[in-house]
Amino acid sequence: MVLTILLILVVLAAVGGFLGLRFYKQALEVRDHETKAVQAVTALADLSSIKDTQSLNSAIAEAKTHTSAAKTITDGALWKAASLVPVYGDDVKTVRGMTGVMDAMVGEALPSLSNNVATLMNANLSAGDSQLNLKPLQDVRTSFSKTNQLVQQQKQTLDALPQPHVGMVKSAYEQSRSQFDTIAEKIDQIDNSLQFLPKFLGSEGNRNYLLMAQTTSESRSSGGLVGSLGSMTTANGKITMGDFHPNTEFNLKGVLTDEETNVFSELEVTTDPRNAPVLPNFPHVAEILNKTWQASPYAGQVDGVIAVDPVFIQQMVKINGSIKLPDGRVLTGDNTAEFMLNTIYKEIPEAQQNDYFEYIVSTAISQMFANMNTSKLMQVANSMGDLASNRHLYMYSFHADEAKNFQGAGLAKGTPSSEENPELGLYVTEMKTSKMTWYIHRKTTITRQECNADGSQTYHVRVAFTNTVPSSDVKSEYEYIVGKNDHYGPMGTAHDAMLFYAPKGGSISNFTTNADEKPSQTTIDGETAWLSKTNISPGSTVSYEFDVKTSTKAKSDLKLDQTPMGWMDPGVTYDTAACAIKQ
Numbered sequence: 001m002v003l004t005i006l007l008i009l010v011v012l013a014a015v016g017g018f019l020g021l022r023f024y025k026q027a028l029e030v031r032d033h034e035t036k037a038v039q040a041v042t043a044l045a046d047l048s049s050i051k052d053t054q055s056l057n058s059a060i061a062e063a064k065t066h067t068s069a070a071k072t073i074t075d076g077a078l079w080k081a082a083s084l085v086p087v088y089g090d091d092v093k094t095v096r097g098m099t100g101v102m103d104a105m106v107g108e109a110l111p112s113l114s115n116n117v118a119t120l121m122n123a124n125l126s127a128g129d130s131q132l133n134l135k136p137l138q139d140v141r142t143s144f145s146k147t148n149q150l151v152q153q154q155k156q157t158l159d160a161l162p163q164p165h166v167g168m169v170k171s172a173y174e175q176s177r178s179q180f181d182t183i184a185e186k187i188d189q190i191d192n193s194l195q196f197l198p199k200f201l202g203s204e205g206n207r208n209y210l211l212m213a214q215t216t217s218e219s220r221s222s223g224g225l226v227g228s229l230g231s232m233t234t235a236n237g238k239i240t241m242g243d244f245h246p247n248t249e250f251n252l253k254g255v256l257t258d259e260e261t262n263v264f265s266e267l268e269v270t271t272d273p274r275n276a277p278v279l280p281n282f283p284h285v286a287e288i289l290n291k292t293w294q295a296s297p298y299a300g301q302v303d304g305v306i307a308v309d310p311v312f313i314q315q316m317v318k319i320n321g322s323i324k325l326p327d328g329r330v331l332t333g334d335n336t337a338e339f340m341l342n343t344i345y346k347e348i349p350e351a352q353q354n355d356y357f358e359y360i361v362s363t364a365i366s367q368m369f370a371n372m373n374t375s376k377l378m379q380v381a382n383s384m385g386d387l388a389s390n391r392h393l394y395m396y397s398f399h400a401d402e403a404k405n406f407q408g409a410g411l412a413k414g415t416p417s418s419e420e421n422p423e424l425g426l427y428v429t430e431m432k433t434s435k436m437t438w439y440i441h442r443k444t445t446i447t448r449q450e451c452n453a454d455g456s457q458t459y460h461v462r463v464a465f466t467n468t469v470p471s472s473d474v475k476s477e478y479e480y481i482v483g484k485n486d487h488y489g490p491m492g493t494a495h496d497a498m499l500f501y502a503p504k505g506g507s508i509s510n511f512t513t514n515a516d517e518k519p520s521q522t523t524i525d526g527e528t529a530w531l532s533k534t535n536i537s538p539g540s541t542v543s544y545e546f547d548v549k550t551s552t553k554a555k556s557d558l559k560l561d562q563t564p565m566g567w568m569d570p571g572v573t574y575d576t577a578a579c580a581i582k583q
Contacts, residue, residue, distance in 0.1 A: 007578055023078055030070040030099065037066035037106065041429040053118040060110045066124045067103040074099045090162035091169045093491045097161040099175060101154045109154065112147040116140045118576065121374045128281070130370035132237035134198045141194045145552040159555070163580050180554065189385045189410055196405040200304075200397065201369075202234040209234070209302065210289055212242075212307040213361045215506055216396045217341040217435040217481075217491040219563050220277035221427035221499060222413075223309055223391060224437070227288065227357050229273065232306065234364065239369060241362045248356065250292045262523050263531060264497065266431045280427040280499065280563075281414040281525060282307070283403070286396040301488040309338035311568060313343040313364045315392075319376060320367040323360060331360065342438045345481045385410065391564040415527060415563065416504050419551035424508075425501030426463060434483035436494040437566070439469040440536060444560055444572045446548075451579035455552040456506070464543040467494055467536045474538060500530040500544075503558065506553030513544045555581065 041064040073079070074096045083092040083567055123136035158180055164170040200207065211232045216224035228249065231242030263378040264278045276288050286305035293302060317323055318333025325331065333340060340360065368380060387393040388410045397403050406412045416423040426444070430437050433572040443464045450458040474492040475480050488495040499517060502508045511519050511541055515534035522531040536542050550558055560572050 002093075002425070005091040012437070014491070023082060026073050026078065030073050033066040033070040033073075034099075034102070036123075036369070037063040037070070037102075041106070041110070053121055056114050056117065057111075060106060060114060061556065062102075062412070063106045063110075063518070066331075066475070067106045069097070071103040072098050077330070079336065085294045087099045091166050094161045094164050094169065094173055098173070101158050101180075104154050104157075105151075107513040112143065112150060116144050116147060116197040117374065119143075120377065125372040125377060127237055129364060130238065132201060132369040132372050134203045134237045135448040137194060138198050138203065141198075142485045144191055144194050147311070149186050149342050151184050155180055156422065158286060171577070174576065176528065178557070186382075186385055189388075190381055193381060193384070196397065196402045199399075199402060200234065200395070201237050201239075203236060206233060206235045207303040207559045208232075210286075210293055210302055210305045211244075212289060212305060212363070214277060214307055214309045215341065216309045216566055217429050217437070217498075218433075219437040219440075221280040221429050221563055222273065222277040222282050223307060223394075223564060224277065226274040226276060228354060229293070230358070230361075237369065239366060241366055242293075244354070244358045244361075245296075245298065247272060249298075250296050250378075252276065252288070252292055256288070256469075257525075258525055263499075263522060264429060264431075267429070267499075277297055277307075277453070278429050279525065279571060280425060280501070282394045282412050283396055283414055284525065286394075286398075286412070290398070298394055303399065303504040304395065304397040306396075308361065308365070309392050309564060311392040311564065311566065312387050313337070313340065313360060314365045315387060315568075316368055316380075319383065320364070320370070325356065325359070337566055342435065342481070345435055348519060350480070356440075386568070388413070390568065390570055391562070391563050392568075401465065416561065419503070419505040419553040420555045422503035422506060422550040422556070422558045423561045424459075424461065424503060424548055424556045424558060425529075426560060428499070429497045429499075430494060430565040431497050432483050432486070432488050432493070432495040434494070435491070436467075436469065436482045436483060438481075439467055439473075439492075440494055440565075441466045441468055442562070442565060442571050444570075445575070446558060446560060446572065447575040448578045449547075451581060452549075452552075454555065455582065457550045457554055457558065457579075457581060458543070459548045459550075459558050462543060462545045462549055464534055464541050465496070466541045467538050469538050470518045471538070489535050489537055496534060496536060498532045498534070498544070499524070500546070501527070502548065503550045503554070505553060508551045509547050509549070511544065511546045513542070515542050515544065519544070519546075557581070 040059050079096055080091060083089045083096060085092070113171050119140050120136055123133065125133050125136060127133040158177055161173070164173050198270035209232045212228045213227040214224040215227045218225040226247065228244040228246060230244035233240045233242065252273050260279060267275050267278065273289070276285050279285050287307055290302050293299065314333060317331055323331045338359065344353055344356060372574050384393060391413060395406055396411055397406055418424050445462045447460045448457055449460055454456060469482060469492045479491065482492045485491055500508055513519070513532065516531050517533050519530035519532040522529055525551065534542050548558060557576050560570070562570065565571070
């Protein structure tokens, strides 16, 4: 929101140049008011840093004084008249609309959000003994939904403003929409989370979940090889970790379809439960894991599935504090992912690795809701949204009335399914037995080329996979990490299967690549995808370039949904400057 207000200042400077001195002077007044409003609410950008509600409300009140003054000016006769000017009047209308949106945000949405924060800050969120007090979360659910409605309404208002003609105004408006989309999405995710979290944590009876720890250094489409499968129970806000079990106690036989196994025929997908995440649709993966669990000696009531990877664990360690391992080493918010994805295979005997993984995951999950306060809750909530959108975290419920909230919060991602909010799916599976994905760095550039008359958009996409394995790691001592010398190639060679999914209602075309195998169409779970398998040798880069066309119903920019890497940065660059989507 703060960035959006800043962009208004740029817009005002642009329009003032051609609407006369008086208008320009008023634009400067609006600029000054908006500048002071920005200064007042800058501290609100990070809710976890707010120490008391009095300072929060004071900041909102001060900002409201200035946004109201700015809106009064832009509601004046001069601005109304300027908005009637042919062509460039649209730019004035857009500026007026943006000013109105910001005034509504400061006057309605922020006070509503403040009330919700106050409820949480004035409550005791910790029930002791590593238990979360669920009542405050239940108390704010209805009011937070109203806050979310206010934010979504303003997003719709902003989206419906006329397309500007002046280059600087046009650019600022598009950036403003992009920033507001991020805010609206975050608020919507938190709202969805608040709706399901109390039940998920056992507010209406104990819940039993399967907990899947994924090893993304050996990538699978929706995450990574399943390191182990365990259980977790929640009861009125308290989390109790169960035992983890090795993959040898489970079997996928008869669970996957012929279509699914054919795509990944080089892997033991028909029997090995560690390979269940080869499918990019996590709700389907959750169903598969539940079936394998029910066919095991541990069969019983399962309410849902949670999947985490080392990047999620690292973020929780960053929030909750370091973890001291039995051997004395300390995992922090900076080194946890690398230890779990690479270092452990170099320094810890193979027979002990599962024990280390189980200890780290159990400790991090148990600490998530221990000693809870508002600051920590906000940090966890903010992190969960980003982690889930980048597929480092999944949470899925088998209760139909809750599943929609999980998917609404972005916690149970599937393949591209929205025509209005288009996504390109890119899902990678390491086919060679190794931990080579840690060394494969992926960079993607998505460039909008055309906004077509039928409402669709055309993009050009380039994806590059670079093998960064150092020569010092390519040795027989690290064979478990860098693989064997085999038919795929020498040690340090990755062999990846790439699945490309077009946006819902859209298409992919014009592939060019230096990969061993050019993408060809295949079918998996009733959906069409493009499949390519290739070696990536040490120091080399394999790239794919292609065009993507969205549905004619697309209302937002194309985004990339992809298999997670071993870090938070998704490595994606977007360029939408060529044209603006017509609303």
